[in-house]
Amino acid sequence: xxxxxxxxxxxxxxxxxxxxxxxxxxxxxxxxxxxxxxxxxxxxxxxxxxxxxxxxxxxxxxxxxxxxxxxxxxxxxxxxxxxxxxxxxxxxxxxxxxxxxxxxxxxxxxxxxxxxxxxxxxxxxxxxxxxxxxxxxxxxxxxx
Numbered sequence: 001x002x003x004x005x006x007x008x009x010x011x012x013x014x015x016x017x018x019x020x021x022x023x024x025x026x027x028x029x030x031x032x033x034x035x036x037x038x039x040x041x042x043x044x045x046x047x048x049x050x051x052x053x054x055x056x057x058x059x060x061x062x063x064x065x066x067x068x069x070x071x072x073x074x075x076x077x078x079x080x081x082x083x084x085x086x087x088x089x090x091x092x093x094x095x096x097x098x099x100x101x102x103x104x105x106x107x108x109x110x111x112x113x114x115x116x117x118x119x120x121x122x123x124x125x126x127x128x129x130x131x132x133x134x135x136x137x138x139x140x141x142x143x144x
Contacts, residue, residue: 013114018121021109025125028102029057030132035095037088053133056082058126064106065122075103 036055051058056079063069069078076099083091083099091099106125113121 013117014112018109018113018117021105021112022121022125025102025105025109026128026132028098028105029060029125029129030136032095032098032102033057033129033133034136035089035092035098036083038086039088050130053137054126054130055086057129060103060106061122061126064110065119070107072100072103072107075107076100079103 033053033055038052038055059082060075060079063075063078069075076096079099080091080096083095109121110118
């Protein structure tokens with residue numbers, strides 16, 4: 001049987017700072033998604049699957065959680081490529097700014113967040129951005 005190891009945080013966790021940074025990430029990524037309108041199948045008005053609604057942000061969170069890409073410019077390039085391949089509209093200058101700010105804020109958050117909290121933080125960001133996009137859709141928001 002494997003031995004059980006108990007871990008203890010050696011330094012205090014500034015939960016307030018983490019929460020503020022998390023709110024920034026959610027805000028930036030939600031603003032980016034206002035510019036993303038997925039390609040839809042013929043005859044459908046809109047696709048309401050979580051994957052479709054989250055668009056490239058889901059891929060971004062997956063890439064960051066896995067450590068697949070760590071360079072901010074590479075992450076932005078990866079997401080822009082996905083955006084242009086899956087959206088009805090190419091990425092705009094404003095959307096790109098929100099995306100860059102979101103990626104930088106997300107990577108900064110990853111640096112200060114304890115490893116034991118990281119996946120919980122990502123899950124919260126994921127569902128908060130999803131909720132914001134749904135509210136935008138149901139509120140009659142238009143993708144520009």
